[in-house]
Amino acid sequence: MITVDLNGVDIRELNQRLHDLNGDDGRSPWRIVGPDGRHSIAVGLNAPLSVVVEGHVGYYCAGMNKLADITVNGHAGPGLAENMMSGTVRVTGNASQGAGASAHGGLLVIEGDASSRCGISLKGGNVVVGGSVGHMSAFMAQAGRLVVCGDAGVGLGDSIYEAELYVAGSVAGLGADCVEKDVTDDHRSRLAELLRQAAIDADAGAFRRYGSARTLYNFHVDHAGAY
Amino acid sequence: MAETPEAPVLRESATFPPETIAEIQRAASEGLYEIRGWGAKRRVPTFDDLLLLGASLSRYPLEGYRERCDTNVTLGTRFAKQPIELKIPVTIAGMSFGSLSANAKEALGLAATEMGTSTTTGDGGMTDEERVASKTLVYQVLPSRYGLNPDDLRRADAIEIVVGQGAKPGGGGMLLGLKVSDRVADMRTLPPGIDQRSASRHPDWTGPDDLTIKIRELREITDWQKPIYVKMAATRVQYDVQLAVKAGADVIVLDGMQGGTGATQDTFIEHVGIPTLPAVRVAADTLQELGMHRKVQLIVSGGVRSGADVAKALALGADAVSIGVAALVALNCNRPLYLEDYAALGTAPGYCHHCQTGRCPVGVTTQDPELEARLEPKAAARRVRNYLSTMVLEAQTLARACGKSHMLNLEPEDLVALTPEAAAMARVPLAGTNWIPGLGASD
Numbered sequence: 001m002i003t004v005d006l007n008g009v010d011i012r013e014l015n016q017r018l019h020d021l022n023g024d025d026g027r028s029p030w031r032i033v034g035p036d037g038r039h040s041i042a043v044g045l046n047a048p049l050s051v052v053v054e055g056h057v058g059y060y061c062a063g064m065n066k067l068a069d070i071t072v073n074g075h076a077g078p079g080l081a082e083n084m085m086s087g088t089v090r091v092t093g094n095a096s097q098g099a100g101a102s103a104h105g106g107l108l109v110i111e112g113d114a115s116s117r118c119g120i121s122l123k124g125g126n127v128v129v130g131g132s133v134g135h136m137s138a139f140m141a142q143a144g145r146l147v148v149c150g151d152a153g154v155g156l157g158d159s160i161y162e163a164e165l166y167v168a169g170s171v172a173g174l175g176a177d178c179v180e181k182d183v184t185d186d187h188r189s190r191l192a193e194l195l196r197q198a199a200i201d202a203d204a205g206a207f208r209r210y211g212s213a214r215t216l217y218n219f220h221v222d223h224a225g226a227y
Numbered sequence: 228m229a230e231t232p233e234a235p236v237l238r239e240s241a242t243f244p245p246e247t248i249a250e251i252q253r254a255a256s257e258g259l260y261e262i263r264g265w266g267a268k269r270r271v272p273t274f275d276d277l278l279l280l281g282a283s284l285s286r287y288p289l290e291g292y293r294e295r296c297d298t299n300v301t302l303g304t305r306f307a308k309q310p311i312e313l314k315i316p317v318t319i320a321g322m323s324f325g326s327l328s329a330n331a332k333e334a335l336g337l338a339a340t341e342m343g344t345s346t347t348t349g350d351g352g353m354t355d356e357e358r359v360a361s362k363t364l365v366y367q368v369l370p371s372r373y374g375l376n377p378d379d380l381r382r383a384d385a386i387e388i389v390v391g392q393g394a395k396p397g398g399g400g401m402l403l404g405l406k407v408s409d410r411v412a413d414m415r416t417l418p419p420g421i422d423q424r425s426a427s428r429h430p431d432w433t434g435p436d437d438l439t440i441k442i443r444e445l446r447e448i449t450d451w452q453k454p455i456y457v458k459m460a461a462t463r464v465q466y467d468v469q470l471a472v473k474a475g476a477d478v479i480v481l482d483g484m485q486g487g488t489g490a491t492q493d494t495f496i497e498h499v500g501i502p503t504l505p506a507v508r509v510a511a512d513t514l515q516e517l518g519m520h521r522k523v524q525l526i527v528s529g530g531v532r533s534g535a536d537v538a539k540a541l542a543l544g545a546d547a548v549s550i551g552v553a554a555l556v557a558l559n560c561n562r563p564l565y566l567e568d569y570a571a572l573g574t575a576p577g578y579c580h581h582c583q584t585g586r587c588p589v590g591v592t593t594q595d596p597e598l599e600a601r602l603e604p605k606a607a608a609r610r611v612r613n614y615l616s617t618m619v620l621e622a623q624t625l626a627r628a629c630g631k632s633h634m635l636n637l638e639p640e641d642l643v644a645l646t647p648e649a650a651a652m653a654r655v656p657l658a659g660t661n662w663i664p665g666l667g668a669s670d
Contacts, residue, residue, distance in 0.1 A: 015447045039440050039443065040440070040444040040447045043448050044377055046377065059440045059444070101430040102430055102431070121371070142415075161418065217421040218404055218422045224259070
């Protein structure tokens, strides 16, 4: 176990030490203490490291993550795991806006609630939220899955492409071109597997599925009012 | 003998000229705004409205063919560990693979590499072809984040955060379905054939304070190696430049309203933003006021076509210029070849702005393999290289005539304006007077 106290080590030094392991097999787990809401903690990792942050983090924690497993024992600021490519990021508390923004791959787990625009512009990553999400979540989401065990705010899935959305609670309102869809056994089975991976205790049978009606994929005058 | 009937006198309306009538009737028929490529076609004050004051008795010229006039420029000296060294102050602007064919991107990269300058990716990410072809490649981070990944971020030579584009300040990118081929769709994680409309705001930051933190994140990911540019459309230039400097930009890229696009609403292209001419002066003055001129480098784009434009932009305070449409023209855009294909688009060489259709007759803005094959990358690269070389020779000629041993030594004092409007915008005197509208008479 390598422990780094951010009260004595600055973010630049921390990230450089983690980047120096890029391409490595990362045998030793890392423990980061004293984050105190600092920004850009453990960004741009590119090795199968295990990193645990003890406390709250600011903007962009785990940004562009590849391969690493990063756990934040606390809350996270905006842009958590933005554009992540692979690996796993877990936050035991809540996450601010734009969590998992444009994530191309990997698994983001938020055990608490997520604010607005969770999973915005999602491009293939999976985001599982134990609580609720704010407005405009999964805006323009292209691929991947957003799973919400609680409720979703207004504008869910606005202008969505091919991402899949699952919500167990209520949806305050769907965005443009987002509709409820059938849940097949296959959907339910894959959802159950994702919940298992995320270690979130929820019944896959309780979720409703939402996705694109695909009516706005091409310009048509009769759809002008939808925007 | 009967009188010959006189030909009727036709009187065109200034308010409803034929093109306006045609557009109203097109809108009435189709119910949708016009989407097109290229840049603004309306007349706005430009660098053509300025003249350089060559040397005479009060200034010494340099010998045109004997004395050096250097053209190199260094970008990203503020924070980046590895600033970019360019041999010429003319770069190739961001244009996506998708909007352009792979052959066009490759040709631009080859030409830029030969000339010692940079090219730029676009909405949709980086292709291996352009990385290989471009010795110096600037990687755009756009609101859409299509294809964005940390590996390409690290293999880029600089990063350009795109806030806006001169052709559509406040608007997102657009790529109509005919150009969303399987490869383009795959790079952008989109269904093939859809009319792709990108977001106009970044998904994970809003406003200048967030941008400060975003820039630091990108620096952290790339270990502070890469220069970070901030590209903005020219609108509220003074405030935007102040905020970009405060946010930590190494380089500001400012795109005037004449800047081109692959596809955008015509109303956007023609009616939003300010021309490049006033934008460059306001930006340079703002950097001066902040004590950051030449510390944060300024690249201007939007309607730059010639060495004269380059010299004038640099005289007004830019460190470099960027070209987009002009480079495409050098590739063959609007060249009178394949006339029947222009006609099929309802246009003609010299007038074509139909990049959005994907049916580019000369293979520049297309994803159709048959059309793309009309652009042979090496021959096309040679044309772009020739054009860039000519621009630089022209600019050097003008700078030497003004007595400058380096292009960056050109200054506003070397300029006068032909019109009161240009004088006011460029803040240089009207030719033959000492009058700068808005500033009063100079000494």
